[in-house]
Amino acid sequence: MNxxxxxxxxxxxxxxxxxxTRLGVESRRASTPEALSACDALILPGVGHFGALMRSLxxxxxxxxxxxxxxxxxxxxxxxxxxxxxxxxxxxxxxxSGLALFPQKVSALPPTDRLPHMGWNQLRRVRPSKLxxxxxxxxxxxxxxxxAALDAGEAGxxxxxxxxxxxxxxxxxxxxxxxxxxxxxxPVGARVLSNFVQFAGGKG
Amino acid sequence: xSLAHRIIPCLDTDGERVVKGVNxxxxxxxxxxxxxxxxxxxxxxxxxxxxxxxxxxxxxxxxLETIRRVAAELAIPLTAGGGVAxxxxxxxxxxxxxDKLTVNTAAIRHPELLTALAAEFGxxxxxxxxxAKRVGDHWEAFVxxxxxxxxxxxxxxxxxxxxxxxxEILITSMxxxxxxxxxxxxxxxxxxxxxxxxxxxxxxxxxPDTFLEVFREGRADAALAASIFHDRIQGLGELKKYxxxxxxxxxxxx
Numbered sequence: 001m002n003x004x005x006x007x008x009x010x011x012x013x014x015x016x017x018x019x020x021t022r023l024g025v026e027s028r029r030a031s032t033p034e035a036l037s038a039c040d041a042l043i044l045p046g047v048g049h050f051g052a053l054m055r056s057l058x059x060x061x062x063x064x065x066x067x068x069x070x071x072x073x074x075x076x077x078x079x080x081x082x083x084x085x086x087x088x089x090x091x092x093x094x095x096x097s098g099l100a101l102f103p104q105k106v107s108a109l110p111p112t113d114r115l116p117h118m119g120w121n122q123l124r125r126v127r128p129s130k131l132x133x134x135x136x137x138x139x140x141x142x143x144x145x146x147x148a149a150l151d152a153g154e155a156g157x158x159x160x161x162x163x164x165x166x167x168x169x170x171x172x173x174x175x176x177x178x179x180x181x182x183x184x185x186x187p188v189g190a191r192v193l194s195n196f197v198q199f200a201g202g203k204g
Numbered sequence: 205x206s207l208a209h210r211i212i213p214c215l216d217t218d219g220e221r222v223v224k225g226v227n228x229x230x231x232x233x234x235x236x237x238x239x240x241x242x243x244x245x246x247x248x249x250x251x252x253x254x255x256x257x258x259x260x261x262x263x264x265x266x267x268l269e270t271i272r273r274v275a276a277e278l279a280i281p282l283t284a285g286g287g288v289a290x291x292x293x294x295x296x297x298x299x300x301x302x303d304k305l306t307v308n309t310a311a312i313r314h315p316e317l318l319t320a321l322a323a324e325f326g327x328x329x330x331x332x333x334x335x336a337k338r339v340g341d342h343w344e345a346f347v348x349x350x351x352x353x354x355x356x357x358x359x360x361x362x363x364x365x366x367x368x369x370x371x372e373i374l375i376t377s378m379x380x381x382x383x384x385x386x387x388x389x390x391x392x393x394x395x396x397x398x399x400x401x402x403x404x405x406x407x408x409x410x411x412p413d414t415f416l417e418v419f420r421e422g423r424a425d426a427a428l429a430a431s432i433f434h435d436r437i438q439g440l441g442e443l444k445k446y447x448x449x450x451x452x453x454x455x456x457x458x
Contacts, residue, residue, distance in 0.1 A: 011325070011329075014275075018276065047303075047329070049326060114400060114402050116328040118372060119208060119425065119426070120208040120250055121208065122206075144303070145328060146371075162207060183279070184279065184303065
């Protein structure tokens with residue numbers, strides 16, 4: 001089982017690495033197209049700015065290899081900004097294109113509630129989810145963001161409500177993503193990571 | 205379903221060891237930060253704050269090592285700060301394993317620091333810490349660990365700080381800090397009403413009813429405390445059960 005964290009400067013990469021280590025899962029970092037195409041599963045961590053993330057992936061020549069890995073069936077888990085990067089565009093950086101694995105866009109949350117959406121919130125499950133298997137329905141997960149995908153069609157399997165209803169968990173075939181940070185969400189977050197690793201063929 | 209009110213233990217350190225004092229003076233040793241972090245991670249803390257209250261330049265590498273040791277114990281978010289004056293210092297703290305950083309003195313002197321930090325790391329990573337003390341009919345912001353008055357109105361400063369890019373306010377009442385006489389609800393509510401970002405209340409924590417008060421009357425999104433947790437005067441699980449029983453949304457574990 002060869003699981004790689006896409007390395008492009010994301011601040012939360014070490015936390016994701018530590019969370020995997022706690023599960024007994026070894027991972028490595030992939031920062032080149034070659035390293036990226038030689039693995040069984042990929043995790044795209046992310047925190048910060050949509051435009052900065054896409055530019056950073058682009059500078060490293062990672063955008064096409066990532067899209068290619070996904071279309072060849074390699075399981076991919078996006079976290080927080082890593083979820084947002086899977087969409088076509090984002091209000092946060094109108095000039096920059098995302099990975100466009102999903103045709104919808106990422107929007108700025110309306111200022112109805114306090115923003116950033118910061119802290120622990122619950123999910124509203126709308127479809128069966130592999131990532132949320134054996135996770136209690138009332139569990140809390142840690143969020144820290146001001147932008148979100150309000151719609152991902154059939155791929156949105158769990159939503160969260162803060163300022164607006166937005167996609168909290170995304171699943172379509174081999175593509176998975178969470179708007180929350182599983183690596184910062186205590187035991188339930190560890191369960192989500194472990195479910196991904198198991199889907200990818202490891203022993204999470 | 206709604207956002208949980210957060211309970212945040214705070215580790216004030218001299219860079220290396222946890223210390224505590226009353227009203228920012230008479231500091232004494234209160235333990236190893238990584239050991240306390242491991243305990244709070246298990247006991248259900250929603251987040252942890254680690255501050256370098258000495259914040260001397262030559263001590264910085266020690267504090268970065270402390271952040272690394274603390275982060276290694278956590279599966280919850282970590283906020284760290286103390287003396288951050290530049291984007292590079294902020295980056296070093298985040299790289300060491302913190303998810304958010306606090307800025308205080310340097311931001312008052314140069315509010316554009318908040319803008320630069322938010323542009324670099326995102327507003328969600330920038331916490332503006334304000335130490336405030338009642339002066340006449342308002343609250344004044346103090347800097348340098350609460351030792352230097354600024355003449356600046358704390359509520360107006362909070363609002364300006366958010367405009368500049370802060371994604372969260374950590375408001376410490378110097379009048380209440382270390383007194384165990386309850387949070388400063390009027391101060392917290394005044395800040396909370398004037399900003400759109402989450403507000404963390406600090407200073408004066410005691411029995412569970414003081415937390416209930418600061419969430420209800422103080423309109424706080426999170427409450428921070430140190431010694432009542434370090435000294436095991438208050439258990440996190442018991443505190444959260446009390447709050448849940450009184451209708452406050454909290455994340456209960458185990």
